[in-house]
Amino acid sequence: MSSDLCPVYAPFFGTMGCTAAIVFTCFGAAYGTAKSGVGISAMGVLRPDLIVKNIVPVIMAGIIGIYGLVVSVLISDGLKQKQPLFTSFIQLGAGLSVGLSGLAAGFAIGIVGDAGVRGTAQQPRLFVGMILILIFAEVLGLYGLIVALLMNAKAGSDIGCE
Template sequence: MAEAANDKPSYSVFFGAMGAFCAICFSSLGAAYGTAISGVGIATMAVQRPDLIMKSIIPVVMAGIIAIYGLVVAVLIAGSINSEYSIQKGYIQLGAGLAVGLAGLAAGFAIGIVGDAGVRGTATQPRLFVGMILILIFAEVLGLYGMIVAIYLYTKL
């Protein structure tokens, strides 16, 4: 009964740890998907136009940045876990981890699909390159929005 009145139950750390897990896990899944799908497009394109390989690496780099967003939030959350960890802080940090993780997952999917189609299209029509970069930037910013929301949530308590 004493634990019910206490704002710092022993299981509150679980929610913070799950927030850190969700941040790095989901954002890394998105980055891995974006890298894999874009990589398939690059490999297919390189058969016809090997001179465009280095120019076509941009979607892979942008997908990798998504994982960095999750890493930043996961390290912030993990660094704040201590013996005075409240249940409210655990819930908020779980929400922060889910925000950056799921936004990173969605951004990684978008980067992978756009990167695949974009590099294949650029091989046959070089004017598509600028359009591909603009769409990739809009896809990347989805992950950035998730990180901004996560950091805002992180600073709430």
């Protein structure tokens, strides 16, 4: 039995929110890891002693994927076969919020990490500046996580499907 508030296709949107959260953040984390890893490898040829110190961008890119995992698990916990369209759209919005902000943060971390570790090999005083820029890039993903958590908290509304 379907109604206007609880159509049969409503869970699809919640499922897509769960998918978007993990897929887009993992795309961002993968790009950030790959781009930073290329810079670390190039830098390691001349300065192998700095490899461990300059692994920070790879770690920060990996954290972006964790944001998507957290939101994806929370959204999947709220998925039901019969759920309001309102709830499903909020779940979709939460997934897109963390997913797309994680994608952007991963891109920023990758580009800054690549250039930063190469520059640090030539001028070690650039390390602190690289870390600060990486923090500002990481916080973009954190903003998406916060918005997604707030949105997902609103998904448990009083509307019920019978």
